[in-house]
Amino acid sequence: MMMKNNSYLKLTIHILFWLFYVVVAFFLMPNFSGHEMTLLERIDFKLLPLVLTLTYFNDLYLLPTLFQKKQYALYGFLIVAIVLLATALYCNHIIDCSCSFGMCLSQQLWKFLLPVIFLSLIHILSSFFEKQKELENTQKERVEMELKFLKSQINPHVLFNNLNTVYAQAVKGSDNVADMILMLSENLKYILYQSEEKLVSLQMDVDFIDNYLEFQTLRTQGINRIVFNKTIDSYNHKIAPLLLIGLIENAFKHSSFKEDALSDILIDLSVKNGILKFKCMNEVDAESGKRETEGFQIGLKNLEKRLNLIYPKKHRFFVENNEKTFTAHLEIDLK
Structure with a gap:
């Protein structure tokens, strides 16, 4: 044409x-x-x-x-x-x-x-x-191929973690297995059908996070104390799928284990005038506070690449890492 x-x-x-x-x-x-x-x-x-x-x-x-x-x-x-x-x-x-x-x-x-x-x-x-x-078409195809590759790295990671969780609970004979399977089904539906979209509604992505955190709350009873604060003035925005969930998953994966107390995972999400601000903090063990594992570094680089491709000059991402806590900060202009 x-x-x-x-x-x-x-x-x-x-x-x-x-x-x-x-x-x-x-x-x-x-x-x-x-x-x-x-x-x-x-x-x-x-x-x-x-x-x-x-x-x-x-x-x-x-x-x-x-x-x-x-x-x-x-x-x-x-x-x-x-x-x-x-x-x-x-x-x-x-x-x-x-x-x-x-x-x-x-x-x-x-x-x-x-x-x-x-x-x-x-x-x-x-x-x-x-x-x-x-040249523009070639660049667009290259970006789309790279985004698909980056998202293909995310999807199996989320899926296998959740399946392992359900399996572990089933082995223990937990009463929550049926509820967890239902939540996992909702999560998989989002991953399979929405992750291929360039952008999804903010409401849909937040619902996915809510469902994921409810799933993790059942899985980590007696281990983690999860606090999720939301301040959203309007859901009338779109966002790239599976951007925030990687940081949340890392918080659970690398949170500290305490025999006498719960380990805190604090998540703040706000949207005001089209500006999304996200902060995810978790406690870490002193000896693993630096988190130089290869998988973790690949995950952060993966996220940064996606942000640069989808939101060039419209985002800010940085982390704060010390002996007690690890905090990821992300700000995106959704307008």
Whole structure:
């Protein structure tokens, strides 16, 4: 469809130009014949075929084979030589004006140069925009492929963690297994059907987080104390799926284990005037506070890549890491 539109546009430009050319070359120029001429008599049908042949020889052959292949010197030499030759041929052999070569050039050269220069510019501009469009499409495809790859790294990770959790609870004979399977089903539905979307509704993503945290609350009873604070002025926004859940998962995976007390996981999510602010803090063991594990670093780099691809110059992400707590901060402009 795009190629057809470009072809129609180019055809329209050419038709309008030749109408303009005929008016300027044959109707606006003074009549030197000495007698009144009809409209058809004013059109030089000896000149037009030569001009058209020269113009489209340049447009269809010289520009694609020489100019676009950056053989500028050869192209320039040939086009100048052909224009001068065509002008001399027209003056001395077609209309036989018996004028000097200098007089011929001053009177007739512009009639050959005008269409060659104008339509060459149109050809060059058209080729430039087509190349730009191809580059944009290539870049878009590259970004989409990279995003799919990054999300494919996330989805199995979330799925296997949840399945392992259900299995562990079933082995223990927990009464919560049925509820956990139902929650897992909802989580999987979101992961399978919504993660392929570029953007999903904020409400849907928050519901997924709520369901995930409820799942984790059942799984980590007696281990974690989970606090999830939400302050959202409007759900009328869209967000890339599975951005926040990676940070929440890491909080559970790397939270400290205390025999005599619960380990805190604090999550704050706010949206105000289209600006999302997210903070996820969990307690860590002193000896593992630096968290230099390869998997953890890959997860952070994965998230940063997705943010740079989806929200370039519209996000801020940083972490605070000390001996007792690890905190991830994320801010996204959803507007």
